[in-house]
Amino acid sequence: MISVRGLHVVGRRGDGGEVPIVRDVSLEARRGEVLALVGESGSGKTTIALALMGYARAGCRISGGAIAVAGHRVDQMDAGELRSFRGRTISYVAQNAGSAFNPALTLHQQVIEPALAHWVLPRRDAERRAIELFRAMALPHPETIGARYPHQLSGGQLQRLMAAMALITEPEVVVFDEPTTALDVTTQIEVLEAFRTVLVHRGITGIYVTHDLAVVAQVADRAVVLRHGAVCESGDTPEVLARPRTPYTRELVAACHLPVRPKGLDPAVDAASGTAPEPVLTLSDIVVGYGRVDANGLPAHRILDGIDLSVTRGRTLGIIGESGCGKSTLARASAGLQPPAAGTVRFRGETLAGRVARRTPEQRRRVQIVAQNADLVLNPAWTVGAILERVLRFFHNLRGAVARAEALRLLDIVQLPHAVFDRRPPELSGGQKQRVNFARALAARPELVLCDEITAALDPVVAAAILTLMSDLQETLGLSCIFITHDLHALRAVCDRVAVLLGGHVVEQCDAAALMRGAHHPYTRLLVSSVPEMRPGWLDEVVAQRSAAAAPFVPTAVGEGCPFVSRCVTRIAGVCERVRPPVVATADGGRIACHLPPGDLPVLAPGNSTIDA
Numbered sequence: 248m249i250s251v252r253g254l255h256v257v258g259r260r261g262d263g264g265e266v267p268i269v270r271d272v273s274l275e276a277r278r279g280e281v282l283a284l285v286g287e288s289g290s291g292k293t294t295i296a297l298a299l300m301g302y303a304r305a306g307c308r309i310s311g312g313a314i315a316v317a318g319h320r321v322d323q324m325d326a327g328e329l330r331s332f333r334g335r336t337i338s339y340v341a342q343n344a345g346s347a348f349n350p351a352l353t354l355h356q357q358v359i360e361p362a363l364a365h366w367v368l369p370r371r372d373a374e375r376r377a378i379e380l381f382r383a384m385a386l387p388h389p390e391t392i393g394a395r396y397p398h399q400l401s402g403g404q405l406q407r408l409m410a411a412m413a414l415i416t417e418p419e420v421v422v423f424d425e426p427t428t429a430l431d432v433t434t435q436i437e438v439l440e441a442f443r444t445v446l447v448h449r450g451i452t453g454i455y456v457t458h459d460l461a462v463v464a465q466v467a468d469r470a471v472v473l474r475h476g477a478v479c480e481s482g483d484t485p486e487v488l489a490r491p492r493t494p495y496t497r498e499l500v501a502a503c504h505l506p507v508r509p510k511g512l513d514p515a516v517d518a519a520s521g522t523a524p525e526p527v528l529t530l531s532d533i534v535v536g537y538g539r540v541d542a543n544g545l546p547a548h549r550i551l552d553g554i555d556l557s558v559t560r561g562r563t564l565g566i567i568g569e570s571g572c573g574k575s576t577l578a579r580a581s582a583g584l585q586p587p588a589a590g591t592v593r594f595r596g597e598t599l600a601g602r603v604a605r606r607t608p609e610q611r612r613r614v615q616i617v618a619q620n621a622d623l624v625l626n627p628a629w630t631v632g633a634i635l636e637r638v639l640r641f642f643h644n645l646r647g648a649v650a651r652a653e654a655l656r657l658l659d660i661v662q663l664p665h666a667v668f669d670r671r672p673p674e675l676s677g678g679q680k681q682r683v684n685f686a687r688a689l690a691a692r693p694e695l696v697l698c699d700e701i702t703a704a705l706d707p708v709v710a711a712a713i714l715t716l717m718s719d720l721q722e723t724l725g726l727s728c729i730f731i732t733h734d735l736h737a738l739r740a741v742c743d744r745v746a747v748l749l750g751g752h753v754v755e756q757c758d759a760a761a762l763m764r765g766a767h768h769p770y771t772r773l774l775v776s777s778v779p780e781m782r783p784g785w786l787d788e789v790v791a792q793r794s795a796a797a798a799p800f801v802p803t804a805v806g807e808g809c810p811f812v813s814r815c816v817t818r819i820a821g822v823c824e825r826v827r828p829p830v831v832a833t834a835d836g837g838r839i840a841c842h843l844p845p846g847d848l849p850v851l852a853p854g855n856s857t858i859d860a
């Protein structure tokens with residue numbers, strides 16, 4: 248179905264010269280097979296996938312090689328032939344569905360558009376096929392979900408709708424470009440299973456671009472490992488993952504097994520005085536929301552509801568939960584970017600204003616935030632040096648040679664070469680941009696850093712390097728951190744303590760080292776059991792377990808009952824859906840919000856993610 252021989256793609260430099268991006272790549276995929284393109288950022292994965300559609304980004308061109316897809320010589324097509332070929336014979340599912348959909352049109356209009364544009368079906372038949380695809384993708388309310396707009400759906404639902412749009416023309420090949428990278432672990436399972444089911448039932452050939460080897464193990468028949476635009480290794484997926492032949496593939500596999508952070512001194516007790524130290528940051532009864540306010544001045548729709556958390560000096564608090572649970576809102580409320588409707592934010596005992604504009608420069612300096620997407624927060628028109636020097640000038644009044652020397656020192660700290668100083672963000676890789684993002688926060692010399700999904704879009708090798716850097720800086724500079732993530736491997740690698748968020752509520756707090764064993768909240772167990780394992784067949788096992796233990800939906804009134812009641816298989820009928828669960832302490836120092844006592848909760852078996860009843 249797909250045959251690529253000697254593919255070369257080059258990019259044009261500013262001086263008119265050309266630089267190779269993809270070098271002599273050959274690969275093939277049989278009908279109905281899923282081929283994974285694996286590698287770190289900049290390895291050429293997406294460039295090769297787009298070349299299968301006869302497309303190269305601006306400033307790039309396909310300079311050599313033969314590309315055959317479903318009997319079509321793509322490299323010999325003219326513009327008109329490519330327009331007919333794209334969307335009809337081969338279609339594309341982008342990484343970020345949120346930015347790929349038009350916010351002004353209903354989803355139904357956008358999903359059926361390819362079928363109408365390619366004259367595949369009349370409108371009425373296209374609408375019927377769209378509903379069939381919505382049902383096949385396990386989307387809620389398939390008959391009516393198309394009438395909604397993109398902002399009204401979750402990220403996982405949008406990704407499945409984008410897949411439906413790619414499949415509506417019944418193409419022979421579908422390219423999936425990192426479609427689950429930004430999804431939480433429970434949503435990722437639903438999306439992967441939906442993708443896999445549709446591909447198998449319709450006999451479609453898939454190209455799956457990713458850096459997540461655990462996902463590759465679940466969806467791909469064969470894998471091609473890329474590095475610096477060339478094929479490093481290829482073969483059947485189980486063989487590549489279990490017995491990698493090249494040092495780079497072994498490095499990729501090893502980077503997926505992050506070590507658990509060793510337990511240090513108990514942060515609850517100061518070694519010198521024997522007393523509990525004062526927390527650096529304390530959140531007390533924080534409420535953030537929108538909509539009409541009630542008689543108490545609280546919003547009707549609450550993103551965070553009654554949050555009580557604290558962070559100790561030199562320690563990292565991890566925040567985990569599904570998309571929409573309030574993780575990023577918690578970081579923004581702490582930084583003053585999203586003022587809470589109620590509650591207080593204290594830093595070293597001093598109450599901070601809800602709005603960052605009302606905080607003093609010193610208060611703003613002490614609490615810094617590192618955003619998830621460096622592309623959205625680093626000015627593309629400024630050099631890295633100018634970005635860092637601006638912070639040094641604002642907070643420390645450093646200028647000229649002194650500011651330059653300090654900026655270069657910051658680059659050393661985040662392990663970037665001095666040559667980066669004069670470059671602009673678009674000239675850097677994803678990992679380099681995230682390091683600059685981190686260096687900018689460190690330029691303020693903060694005491695607390697809020698890290699919001701900083702490794703979500705990075706490949707395993709770069710993500711592991713960022714996490715190692717973060718741990719090293721914490722030890723050398725004494726930083727306190729809030730680490731927001733949906734990656735439980737990353738969380739256990741850098742965090743001391745964990746808070747689990749669900750529906751704007753903290754349902755559990757525990758030590759990070761204890762996250763994979765002992766008694767936990769049912770929702771925490773769901774998250775842990777949803778972490779993909781790098782072995783074929785894991786997805787089948789999880790889907791079978793979920794189907795066997797599926798609980799019927801129980802409607803819950805707003806502000807009442809447990810937020811997990813509709814999915815909990817151990818709920819107490821008549822209680823969990825009506826009464827807010829109490830917070831109880833566990834023997835190992837954790838806290839769980841559940842009606843069941845800790846002794847009655849199912850436990851996680853040590854050393855793996857399976858659940859012992």
